[in-house]
Amino acid sequence: MQKLSDIAKKYYLGMSNKNVQELDLYLHPDVQFISPLGTMSGKDTVLRGAIGFMHMFDTLDIKQTLDNDQESAMVVFDLACPAPVGLLKCATLMTIEDGLIKKMELFYDPRPFEKK
Numbered sequence: 001m002q003k004l005s006d007i008a009k010k011y012y013l014g015m016s017n018k019n020v021q022e023l024d025l026y027l028h029p030d031v032q033f034i035s036p037l038g039t040m041s042g043k044d045t046v047l048r049g050a051i052g053f054m055h056m057f058d059t060l061d062i063k064q065t066l067d068n069d070q071e072s073a074m075v076v077f078d079l080a081c082p083a084p085v086g087l088l089k090c091a092t093l094m095t096i097e098d099g100l101i102k103k104m105e106l107f108y109d110p111r112p113f114e115k116k
Contacts, residue, residue, distance in 0.1 A: 004073035004096045005065035011101060012075050012092070015050065016060040023050055028100035035106040037113075057081045071095055079108070084115040
């Protein structure tokens with residue numbers, strides 16, 4: 001059985017490589033995405049949001065993946081964005097069901113985006 005953190009890491013490796021097809025493999029049809037800037041639901045909506053998000057950063061460096069329990073994992077990563085935003089420290093808590101990401105809750109300080 002695949003570790004949940006492996007699924008979470010593969011999703012964010014796809015994000016780092018800006019590979020939408022890779023992201024598509026791991027999202028549940030009814031995925032919910034929550035961030036400091038808003039909430040999205042549904043695979044198509046979350047993928048469109050991910051495409052927009054990929055245009056906002058230069059590099060995504062995964063620092064750690066953790067299995068939290070039988071249904072969730074966490075990814076901790078650094079996001080390097082163009083000036084004036086700069087480096088963001090981020091973490092995403094993911095609920096994974098049947099090998100697919102059902103819920104993602106992204107944590108970061110949104111204040112640097114106020115400069116943009």
